[in-house]
Amino acid sequence: FPYEYQDMNAVIKKWEGKDPIFILLDGVEDVRNLGAIVRTAECAGAACVLLPNHKSSPVTAAAMKTAAGAFAYLPVCRIGNIQQTLKYLKEKGFWVVGTDMDGESLYYEANLKGPLVIVMGAEGKGMSPLTRRMCDLCVRIPMKGKVSSLNVSVAAALLLYEAVKQRN
Template sequence: MSQIVYGLHAVQSVLKHQSSSVIVLWYDKKRQDQRLQRLLTMAQDYQISCQPAARSQLDQKADSDRHQGIVIEVKEQQQLPLEDLLDTLSEPALLLILDGVTDPHNLGACLRTADAAGVHAVIYPKDKSAGLNATVRKVACGAAEVIPSYPVTNLARTLEQLKQRGIWIVGTAGEAEQEIYDMDLTGPMALVMGAEGDGMRRLTRESCDYLAKLPMAGTVSSLNVSVATGVCLFEMVRQRR
């Protein structure tokens, strides 16, 4: 199977980290700027076929007009099973679990934040969740190609397996009694963020060891999931430094 990736940052990340997966590259034949030329030179160094195309053709291939003049087709890459990845860690695990985030822009933003925070892997359910599509990759600005992501069939079962490995599960919920800033987040941890609007599902909530909330001083009752993810992850980073 193959996927479409578009946008300067996303394509650059694929060329840098997964060049062997690229089947073909298409570029806007009218675009002559240095940023695009650098990517074409990079692709040619890897002996990747670079084909000029009209902008309308790129719109069609990307199913979007936000491709910035470059589109690639890539083969799906195999990655380490999650269990094997955890075995390779030389520091306490830091995982991000997204319970049903359906907006690809939010998923992409969460991946970008997770990469910046040094998260070891992102886990999300296969069903009723955004997948790793071209929009997600574009918004993630290259993070989707470097951070391991695992769509799982049964999220509650996966959480139990993580707990058996000594990883503490911290879920976020507005009604939690503890604030995230009052918790010890220095050990092996998995942070669970709920879906837009609905929050965590019941089975996910019941699988958490702890629930945490962010203090909300204003009139709004909650933050966008990608913003809340950033706040929580970087509190974990701060405590681990």
């Protein structure tokens, strides 16, 4: 199944002087979650989705179907080492915000303006400890019910649209 991944540096160059939102998926393995996140990211006006080469769902036909056409408009970039990629993006002026059940602040209280990388962790496990250490800030979503977490695509949607709201 051929999908043409985009070059992250080309995306950075295209968004120079603007405040892009990148979504980095740390270990998201369910192709339907990938498709749902790409669909929401495209709808929210994000710049791209970053997919690590290892321990990450590739773009598949099922992901494409779930995304309802969004892969045609939103660049998805394959990346190597997550820590090196985040270090590089920080050098380019990006702020890295991770999502974690033990995050220091609530997602809607965090400053999500400016060039931003939103890091979403794996289903069940969350972000790796190494990735968490690379984040400038970790935010949490308040849980009021008996279930302790949201689906990763739903959590990504909340963060994306909070960042969009703060920019408007």
